[in-house]
Amino acid sequence: MEKYNTPEYTYQLAKKRVKKIKGFYTHFTIYCIVIPIIIFTNLNFEPHFHWFWFSVVGWGIGLFSHWLNVFGFKMIGLGKGWEEKKIKELINEQNES
Numbered sequence: 001m002e003k004y005n006t007p008e009y010t011y012q013l014a015k016k017r018v019k020k021i022k023g024f025y026t027h028f029t030i031y032c033i034v035i036p037i038i039i040f041t042n043l044n045f046e047p048h049f050h051w052f053w054f055s056v057v058g059w060g061i062g063l064f065s066h067w068l069n070v071f072g073f074k075m076i077g078l079g080k081g082w083e084e085k086k087i088k089e090l091i092n093e094q095n096e097s
Contacts, residue, residue, distance in 0.1 A: 031063050074095040 003009055036058055042052040 020070045024066050027066050031059060035059070056088060 035052075038055050039052045042050060
């Protein structure tokens, strides 16, 4: 159990986390560059059928899945311990009233 409390272990965990975050932002950047190119190509060469939506939605679902994998539900307030935090918040509100 001691190896989990060392600065080296903490550093390695942080390093892995940063790598995951960097990977997500790279994925997001590529999405933001490629999707407009796909839309432009579609509207330029075949404007009567908007097939670019398949790419936007399909890749968007993949990007959202990647976001969930990296950030989890913490970003939307449902991370670990959110119930406990909410209980404490409600108790503090009750005490202030």
